[in-house]
Amino acid sequence: MDFLQWLDTVVFDVPAIKAVAVISLCCAIGLSLGKFKIKGIGLGVTWVFFMGILLGGLGITIDHEMLIYAEDFGLIIFVYVLGLQVGPGFMSSFRSGGTVLSLLSLTLILVGTIAALVPIFFGWSPLGEMMGVLCGATTNTPALAASQQALSQMHHPGDGLDAALSLAVTYPIGMVGVIIALMLVKGYLHKNPKGIVKRDPDEAYIASFEISNPAIFGKTIIECAKLADKHFIVSRIWRKDRVILATGQTPLEEGDRVLVITQPKYVETLTILFGKVDEKDWNKSDIDWNKLDTALVSERILITRNHINGKHLGQLHLRNRFGVNVSRVKRSDIQLMAEPNLVLRVGDRVTVVGSPESCKKVAEELGNTIHALDEPNMVTIFIGMVLGLALGYLPIAIPGMSSPLRLGLAGGPVVMGILIGAFGPRFHMVAYVTNSANLLIRSLGLSTYLACLGLDAGPKFIETVMRPAALSWIGYSVFLSVVPVVIMAIIAVKWFKRSYTTAAGMLCGAMANPIALDYINSTEEGDQASVAYATVYPLGMFVRVIIAQLIVMLWLG
Template sequence: MEWIDTLFVEHTALQAVVVVALICAAGMALGKVRIGGISLGVTFVFFVGILAGHFGLSVDEEMLEYAESFGLVLFVYSLGLQVGPGFFSSFHRGGVRLNLLGLGVIAIGTCMTILLSRITPVALPEMMGVLCGATTNTPALGAAQQTLNQLGIPSDGAALSCAVTYPLGVVGVILAILVMRRLWVRPCDLAATESGDTHSTYIAAFQVHNPGIFGMTVREVARISHIPFVISRLWRDGKVSIPTSDTQLQEGDRLLIVTTEQNAETLTALFGEQEQTDWNKEDVDWNAIDSRLISQSIVITRPEINGKKLGALRLRNSYGINISRVYRSGVPLLATPSLVLQIGDRVIVVGEAPAVHNVEKVLGNAEKNLNEPNIAAIFIGIILGLAVGAVPLHLPGISAPVRLGLAGGPIIVGILIGTFGPRLHMITYTTLSANLMLRGIGLSMYLACLGLDAGAHFFDTVMRPEGAMWIGLGFALTLLPVLVMGWIALRWSRLDFGSTCGMLCGAMANPMALGYANDTIEGDNPSVSYATVYPLSMFVRVILAQVVLLFFR
């Protein structure tokens, strides 16, 4: 059966593709199996690769290195593109506190890693692998391996120690959440969780009864309030209209306003009275409010609009319409004049039907155009990322130059392009499904090769005292930083339990634990805080993996 040998045994390019694809397919299928309500997802590819390597399956070393490197680059660059738009905005308001707490988790784990490498027989390269496994952070492992290769130090030990400690790294965060809920969570913490995110868009109706603003224009009221809000509709004498910046407010006017929930009380004091009607329900028929006005969702697809500020388009003055909300990747944003628009943004336009149709022509609304991602921009971004990763950085106290490598360079360029690309009128838009596809392919290739490389010695290592020590140290690196910063967040920082869990999962780069938190905690606070902390935490861990090895090796 020569054809079987050609596919699975002989070290050729064809055999490498077949083996890697087979490991990825089997791992993805098994990753959907839920045990105790928890599934490992793409992470299971890692363990299938370990089993394949244990039973003697192998591929050519150069092909393995190529597939592993390309998969890592594709994954971290796509990750950077995804988190880029929210990376810098995550520092606003409560995001600063969440990110500081997340950095505390990272700092404790890193300090423990350096200390344990000094007081135990485990060398720093293996301890860094233990840390990457304990924090389920494969991009950091990739960065560590790149640094070790630059220094001429074998990186096999780091990959092997990561593989050994990874399973308990997954369940350790979940166990810490259970411990915190049992020992430290008070009823008020859970109540705060159920209240939801106070910074998401909030729609409310107000009546103008404050004599201090009678006769003032909308522009003047916005200037003295210092609060971002958008007036979607104005009722006066039984008629509905779209107010402009020059519209003067009169006593008894009813205003439909889009703002944030935390600002609703301040706006009540500004205008005079808030009505009790709930305008935030999903089944509100906006087109039934007035027969002359319609509300339509329009997708921005014209390249000329990409990177422009909403106020610069002057849509309200030119067409007599109002944009009440903007949705970006499913997240509602306030339609303020300073908001920079991007390809793929979905705007809610309110106005008379002919005017809305004219605005539709201006913005595009050709959703078919979004189904074709800009492939050239993706490859150009990868090239720039690799170029940045290859630049030698000379830091004080380090003889060898630091390079961001295959993991650090592409993730930095991905974040920068995802953040500033639209402002430079670069078309970097990819649909969420396309981004997930690129990330999934890259991560599964990387994990398959990583597991295949570590599998030959995995079980022998686990059975040795050295392997048992790795497992114990890894479990400590998972549990202790999470419990310490969880206590600080709940007791000292007065963070609610849901936000605390999301922050800890983001700092540990553990989406499996986040899934458990979402299933057991009401509200979306875990997901919101996870998304706030994850970008910076991922970036810092990738960079720290290299800096620690260079400074303390």
């Protein structure tokens, strides 16, 4: 028996083995092709989808039930872990520091969605095809999965296949369309290069003040806090040639310099309270805090002990037990004030000021063991997926609809992932997943889903592309990926006074287009684009997944 005969009769004759082999081959080749870029632009993981189409078009098939299972399972783990990733930052996108950007991104989504509904309303394009065009133009495969689930629920599975085919045609256009749009308006909008860069008002802000207000001479820090009625933490006090670790009972004297952690919105009030603000910028990342004085050290301690997860900072009584001040907590890329009611979670980095011995004891209390985070908490992941599936098939009655709305396989897990990522620690659920583990799981799920989607669409792809309708898909996708972006870029910069870089990052996040973000980062200085992208991406992803289902349910209901 030669090798090919053995391969055909032993390996490919077993449906499960054949399914794993074909899907793995599709993913391996597609991901390898995804590494190639032309002038920084590439299709990335989308090559897996096109490789599936190629193999399917060549007649390579796998058992249909296994195909559906692998496709659904890949989708579930992808959207759920995506929800875990964006969950902690989802609520922060509503804070006033990001409210304007969030509203602009929602407006962009609304404009694009209405534009996509016009051809459906006038009968120029079927619902399924247009949903694929919309998802392709916005490079959003989770939204495609959501619309396919809704079409299947409304007993239109054939339209779901049409959606996949139209997405295959329009996805590359969506990838480059946003870049083209930003290039078109760059010269015009760069006249306002700086714009307004607002700091999140809930984020920790470090300032120093000189005590020169006679009204507070001799008063304790607690008494001053009552006078100001604003949140602030005094980390340390410089008094002549001494450094003092501040407590609530420490009295303030004339000439003291105090290092304060507060919020940007309170700086003006605290300046009036203390007397004079120090112009030194204490929020730079390159400050060596341990060189400020020799009596105290500042250490950033990583929370790795599970029993700390979900506890309020005040419950630990670190000041009373160890004689240290906790000044701020870094969560993801956000600096939070170390308030007593702050809910801690595994993965937080707590900044502690005190003696070296005290900081060492706090590190033992909190864990501070990096390798303890290397292993993801699989219990939370599997329980979350089960809860997400239950949520996905929970009927939601909407007046005027003949059938109840269900979030489905795409919407349920992503919503549950967001909820557990944002609020899980309050219920002592360890939702922390390292970036590498999160990326691995998401890549595995998305690659499997796209491979199966391509294998399913492959046999009909050539026939579909040759249809005249394919030209209209291309035209629609060019419009949807360029025109709304141009309009919202002008509005963001000219009306809302955001810089071009910030507006571009926001638009890339709303369009879920990391390739366009790479283009902006390679042509613009600073991290404004990445910050804006991260601010609106969670909300944009969630809204697009839900709105894709709502369109189908409302249109066919």
